[in-house]
Amino acid sequence: MTGGGARPSFPFSAVVGQDGLRLALTLLAVDPGIGGVLIRGQKGTAKTTAVRGLAALVPSSDGGGRAPFVELPLGATEDRVVGSLDLEALADSGRPSFRPGLVSDAHGGLLYVDEVNLLADHLVDVLLDAAASGRLTVERDGVSHTAPARFALVGTMNPEEGELRPQLLDRFGLAVDVVGSDDAAERVEIVRRRRAYDADPAGFAARHAAADSAVGAEIEAARARLASVTVPDRELTRIALVCLEVGVEGMRADVVIARTAAAHAALRGRDRVSEEDVRVGAELALPHRRRRD
Template sequence: MTQPGYPFSALVGHDRLRLALLLCAVRPEIGGVLIRGEKGTAKSTAARALAAVLTEADPGAKLVELPIGATEDRVVGSLDLQKVLRDGEHAFSPGLLSRAHGGVLYVDEVNLLPDHLVDVLLDAAAMGRVHIERDGVSHSHESRFVLIGTMNPEEGELRPQLLDRFGLAVDVHASREVAVRSAVIRRRLDYEADPAGFAARYTAHDSDLAQKITAARARVNDVELSDRELNRIAALCAAFDVDGMRADLVVARTAVAHAAWRGADSVSEEDIRVAAELALPHRRRRDPFDDPGIDPGDLDAALSASADEGSLSASADEGSLSASADE
């Protein structure tokens, strides 16, 4: 009999990490979650626990783990060119990305993978498809999955270009609060003593999460992102001096996912705040000695300024439309 995994709902603390994982489960196009932290901070436990919740939401969902030594063919799949040329038959052998479709692709120590493989994973996570081309023969198939990468910064960092391509990033640390540490230890000891009994205590909680994910997925494409809120997102990203436009897209997708998660029909300031906290810190230009994350006061100020910018831009758009109508 297979031992049940540690339940997602039994995780102590790590509220931001749990929310980031759930939002990517609602909308995988966000582009995955990078979890950074020292050993023993529940990084892999959280990834595997989310996969179990998704399996309840969709029995076909799987947890696929990518080994460090995997080749590109093993990841994306391979084409049998000889069979294609000899028999004219399309011969494709699925890779790990095919197996991960609908589930979770978990990459431990993602910072130790070759850069070109990380690129392949991030492309597939963002596009929801895998495209293979070998000597003029091509194959494409759907591959929508939640990408979760974990890393210990002490063992090396990701290049900034790759870091930027992860949709969301969360830094995790062991709590210094005695009550929290005691709760973590107690639950872990209880789990080790009786895995099945411990898991049973959280079955209802994880089932509720699975149902909520299913409902949010059904709703997410109908959530309204108004021009006013879109302008606020653009102003917010500009205020934090991020490179390129990827941050704007990720914040928008994450805000919509958060609105769907809380059952709303449209994006609000709170949705944008949550999205910014998860999507912007790892994309900011910063000095080596800057504190991680975003200062709440800076975020409040930027949100306030972006509200004015959004109102002005929306008014300008309405004015342009009125002028066009008058003409």
């Protein structure tokens, strides 16, 4: 998010190419319960640009204004990330005092973790738990506190700098691999837009404001429609057969595909999941879960 006289983010609608990346982020904005998006790719492939651009236009999921955008620094302590409990307050008031962390700050918005593969595994676990459940539970010395934590989790990583453990990789709802364009005309357009933005960020953002507003409105409308979207048994069977064919373990993939398909149907203005919606969900939810022999 930007405010005051701050430099505006590069517009989401101005990102050239990277259709899979933009679609995955948009679907996550429609339904954060999908469980997060992992973006894998080398530097210079618009990973961070797209995330920040989306955050600037997404409405808050708990109502009122733009969604908060929180970036988690790699060196953050566990207390800074999840918050802490002041147990001394327990003796005074009969209940502990909760000091919110970055996860609570992201409630209703987007939590962004760059180089998530370099973050401590137990912190990645906590973030994925909260993103999927919409709740954060902090425990200290047998005392616990639960707070709402509905946010869209986005992690980016460069595989050349190390992989996530398979157990953590599976817990991300969706994953997208991004690469640099191999189309000369597209590369020229990327450079042209970047130069125009660097020369006049405010003017460039203004020229794309209408397109960005349209994306934000589509997300808001899809969120309102999502609860009424149905997934027919025929499509649930299709999901099960695809997951069995790929050989994924457990049921997480089935659940994520169904949820993603419903979000896609809502985004396209439909109240019933179709084969196309299932295909989109499978393309985003299965590649990082394929069994490796």
